[in-house]
Amino acid sequence: MASHPRGRLRRTLLAALVTAAVAVPVAGAARAVDVPAPAPAPVTPLVTAAPAELDARYAAGREALRAAERAAEAYGAHTRAAALRTMGAPGRRFLAFDGRAGGRSAEVVGDLARAERIAVLVPGADTDLDHYARFRAGAVALDDALRHQRAAPAAVVAWLGYRTPATGSSSSLTPGRADQAAPALRAFVEELHRAKPGARITLLCHSYGSVVCARSAAGLPVAALVLYGSPGTGFDRAAELGTRATVWAGRASGDWVGGVPHVRLPLPAGSELGFGTDPVDPAFGARTFAAGDGGHSDYLAPGSVPLDNLARIVDGQELRHG
Incomplete structure (x- = not known):
């Protein structure tokens, strides 16, 4: 008897994921070798967001x-040194910075001391210090959109707090990097909440970053959690995230991630391959927002439909599109 078409499709998708998981480490190995950097000096956790306290953190950053x-230049990593020189330009403000292991940082765009709305951007694959400019450009675009909408005083934090996987690598198909990142994201958001207890905090989670946010969500003091360009979260339903926040999901019609198989395959040692239910599927239970017709990296493009809607979600406004 011939097998059921849906069964054949599922087996085909699982086989594709397994093949990718086996084959991609070769591609992943082509990433640039980490550039050495000194350990940063310990910083005191924020107690308030008073300007003097923030200035001390920015100075440490x-x-x-x-x-x-200096370490990158001495090592001969001139591309990394140039990227760091740009990041350290006058007027840039980092609550945290660590140049080791691909880089960790938390950059503030806007006035955090006055902010009543705080957006924390959580990036997906291929985001590191050597490719930081595009990530930061999205934070600037969101800050501009919030001001253009005459939103409440706001700040945007570009949080690069984990080692992101390479697109298509085995790490991008499993939740391991997200599990490692979740404690750091939780600690950062909780620190922001203690320093700004009256502010509305929103997590904006792109691509693999949505897996990180899902792993961090339970009990986190945020008003909204937004998944966009997401391959899935590792959970079947939004209710399983353990959050009281409003969970939003959006995907642009031109985003290749829409073709990712939404399955989960158990692996040895308790891990999984794939991330399950599509967050924009009604079965997941998220509120959806119109995300336009752009590609996977276009959600924060100036003047775009998704940027407008993301800014409205951050401010707690009704959506204008969709």
Whole structure:
């Protein structure tokens, strides 16, 4: 008897995922070798967001950046040194910076001391210090959109707090990197909440970053959690995230991630391959927002439909599109 078409499709999708998991480590190995950097000096957790306290944190971030730049230059990593020099330009503000292991940072765009709305951007694959400019550009575009909408005083934090996987690598198909990142994201958001207890905090989670946010969500003090360009979260339903936040999901019609198989295959040692239910599927239970017709990296493009809607979600407004 011939097998059921849906069964054949499922087996085909699982086989494709397994093949990718086996084959991609070769591609992943082509990533640039980590550039050495000194350990940053310990910083005191924020108690308030008073300007003087924030200035002290920003000063520590600048010093860590300069030390990493000097180390990169001495190592002969001139591309990394140039990227760090740009990041350390006057007016840039980092609550945290660590140049080791691909880089960790938390950059503030806007006035955090006055902010009543705080958006934390959580990136997906291929985001590191050597490719940081595009990530930061999205934070700037969101800050501009919030001001253009005459939203409440807001700040955007570009949080690069984990080692992101390479697109298509085995790490991008499993939740391991997200599990490693979740404690750091939780600690950062909780620190923001303690320093700004009256502010509305929103997590904006792109691509693999949505897996990180899902792993961090339970009990987190955020008003909204937004999954966009998501391959899935590792959970079947939004209710399983354990959050009281409003869970939003959106995907642009031109985003290749829409073709990712939404399955989960158990692996040895308790891991999984794939991330399950599509967050924009009604079965997942998220509120959806119109995300336009752009590609996977276009959600924060200036003037775009998804950027407008993301800014409205951050501000707690009704959506204009969709």
